[in-house]
Amino acid sequence: MLEILHRAQVPATFCIVGLKGDLNAQLLPRLVDEGHEIGNHTFPHPNVAMIRPQLLSLELNATERLVESRLGRRSVLLRPPDAEDVEPETPEQVKPLLLTGDLGYYTYHQAPDHTPASTQLNVALLWLADEPGGSRALSGA
Numbered sequence: 001m002l003e004i005l006h007r008a009q010v011p012a013t014f015c016i017v018g019l020k021g022d023l024n025a026q027l028l029p030r031l032v033d034e035g036h037e038i039g040n041h042t043f044p045h046p047n048v049a050m051i052r053p054q055l056l057s058l059e060l061n062a063t064e065r066l067v068e069s070r071l072g073r074r075s076v077l078l079r080p081p082d083a084e085d086v087e088p089e090t091p092e093q094v095k096p097l098l099l100t101g102d103l104g105y106y107t108y109h110q111a112p113d114h115t116p117a118s119t120q121l122n123v124a125l126l127w128l129a130d131e132p133g134g135s136r137a138l139s140g141a
């Protein structure tokens, strides 16, 4: 995947699940070296609307520490797993956004209509974040 992006000169945003980022830590510097952006996608990929705020904060912090230790920089982008809380429909889905905003994250998701604006910001190739080689690899789910 990185070879294809490199040949096409297409920067992407890789939202890192800390657990998988740790297992593939040797790839993290290459992402930055080749001009890609890094985002946080929690540590083990929970539904953020279903966990306590303290656990969400811990999840984000753990992934952030991984990114900082490997890359020497912090990410301000957050893509919540499954993104259902980016367009909240219930009060429970709003709560995580309040916390992540207070923590300094810009929360985003891949719009389902794949408009140019959304794809420009988020060519969210989550092969490092979600199931390796799985069907979600290009869906940004």
Ligand SMILES: [Zn+2]
Residues within 6 Å of the ligand: 041, 045, 080, 081, 082, 126, 129, 130, 140, 141
């Ligand atoms: Zn995901």
